[in-house]
Amino acid sequence: MRLKNTFIYLTFLASVLSFSNANAQGYKIKTIVVDAGHGGVKPGAKGAYSWEKDVALKVALKLGLKLQEELPDIKIIQTRKTDVDVDWYRRAEIANDAKADLFISIHCNSMPPGNAHVRGTETFVGAYRRINEMDAGLKENEEIIKDKNYKKQGDPTDPEEAILLSLYKSLYRSKSLALASYIQKNYTDVNKRVNRGVKEQGLLILQRAAMPSVLTEIGFISNKEEEKYINSAEGQEEIVMAIVNAVKQYKKEVEN
Numbered sequence: 621m622r623l624k625n626t627f628i629y630l631t632f633l634a635s636v637l638s639f640s641n642a643n644a645q646g647y648k649i650k651t652i653v654v655d656a657g658h659g660g661v662k663p664g665a666k667g668a669y670s671w672e673k674d675v676a677l678k679v680a681l682k683l684g685l686k687l688q689e690e691l692p693d694i695k696i697i698q699t700r701k702t703d704v705d706v707d708w709y710r711r712a713e714i715a716n717d718a719k720a721d722l723f724i725s726i727h728c729n730s731m732p733p734g735n736a737h738v739r740g741t742e743t744f745v746g747a748y749r750r751i752n753e754m755d756a757g758l759k760e761n762e763e764i765i766k767d768k769n770y771k772k773q774g775d776p777t778d779p780e781e782a783i784l785l786s787l788y789k790s791l792y793r794s795k796s797l798a799l800a801s802y803i804q805k806n807y808t809d810v811n812k813r814v815n816r817g818v819k820e821q822g823l824l825i826l827q828r829a830a831m832p833s834v835l836t837e838i839g840f841i842s843n844k845e846e847e848k849y850i851n852s853a854e855g856q857e858e859i860v861m862a863i864v865n866a867v868k869q870y871k872k873e874v875e876n
């Protein structure tokens with residue numbers, strides 16, 4: 621195993637050990653990282669009049685404030701607070717360095733022209749396998765894979781990554797799925813949104829975060845009504861409350 625990967629492996633092993641320790645002593649959520657997708661020169665998807673990066677930032681900032689208000693004992697960290705491009709691996713690194721208990725990434729969905737009718741919400745958790753060609757084509761991976769520095773940050777097609785991913789699987793998969801399910805349940809039952817479900821996919825940013833992690837698509841910017849909804853104060857408030865309530869429900873379930 622190359623030195624760099626050995627180092628990553630040991631770091632993960634250390635977090636595995638501290639994780640099981642935390643469980644034995646009574647696990648409490650202390651830190652949550654909120655990640656506004658895209659930013660700066662990487663705007664994400666475009667609607668008729670708005671960009672994904674701007675909607676994601678507004679919702680992420682409001683989510684951070686609301687979480688702080690409702691759960692004052694928990695530290696909230698934002699990966700970006702302004703319109704800047706933060707490297708994908710850096711976003712996960714911020715969460716890993718902070719030993720965060722949860723990583724929540726905010727994105728907007730989009731469809732190619734001709735599919736403007738498609739609407740609804742979906743929430744992803746990482747699929748704990750090596751990135752394959754199909755995953756490379758995923759919308760949320762596209763910008764990352766296009767980045768010329770992307771392979772320097774550890775090649776996700778590397779077989780050695782499989783060892784690390786299998787470690788994640790046993791630790792974080794069920795918790796990630798639990799939070800994702802609560803988020804979708806609140807969008808659907810309370811906000812009456814169309815439910816596209818919880819999905820496990822090889823999303824690069826989620827594979828790097830060494831904690832339960834979700835990426836939530838809050839609506840389709842390519843759909844006229846949903847673009848209006850995700851840009852409106854009322855829509856953003858509903859989305860934020862759905863996620864805050866999901867975090868509370870998750871907290872109740874995992875803390876002992």
Ligand SMILES: [Zn+2]
Pocket residue numbers: 657658664665672727728760
């Ligand atoms: Zn996105």
